[in-house]
Amino acid sequence: MASTARTAPNLKFSHMGLSCKDVVPMEAFYTGVLGFTVTDRGFAEGMDLIFLSRDPNDHHQIVLASGRPDEMPANTRHPQFGPSINQISFLMGDLADIRDMHTRLQEGGASNIFPANHGIAWSIYCHDPEGNNLEFFMDTEWYFPQPFLIPLDLSKTDAELYELTHDIAQSQEGFVPYPEWRSRIAKKMTPFVAPTKPLAN
Secondary structure (H helix, E strand, O other): OOOOOOOOOOOOOOEHHHHHHHHHHHHHHHOOOOOEEEEEEEEOOEEEEEEEOOOOOOOHHHHEOOOOOOOOOOOOOOOOOOOOOOOOEEEEOOHHHHHHHHHHHOOOOOOEEEEEEEEOOOEEEEOOOOOEEEEEEEEOOOOOOOOOEEEEEOOOOOOHHHHHHHHHHHHHOOOOHHHHHHHHHHOOOOOOOOOOOOOOO
């Protein structure tokens, strides 16, 4: 019997929306602490909507929308993760940016701040004002099978963290340099094909 399997759709992740109890403190956090810009705001379908972006090529990367129920329970498996959105992750430039974000989160009203070392990435997890779990991370140079997590000790120097993480990664079964793993996994993925011609006027 001939296979009827189709290739994966031509897509890449673009943006996400968050249902909020109160969009005002959420806007203050995402703009004041994380540096997002409000690109639009309005009211539609019974919701207050605030559009946020960090990239001029993306009208919005996050939409804050009113309407989250007050009685939504916490995650029953792990208190760090949200009840419906496990986490929202933001890529950082380097360890200096990770350290800077750690300070900003402490000063800006984030809660449940947890720096984590995954071996393949250095991360900080925290909750925004409504308990959504955020991750701020940068990749390391090494891959080994996941999940893996130990606390990230930000009192160590960059060189110390680099050496510690390299030693941990190299001791794991399945360790390879990250570029090698990316090259291998890319062969299994369907790439996004960008438009090749402008839209008609």
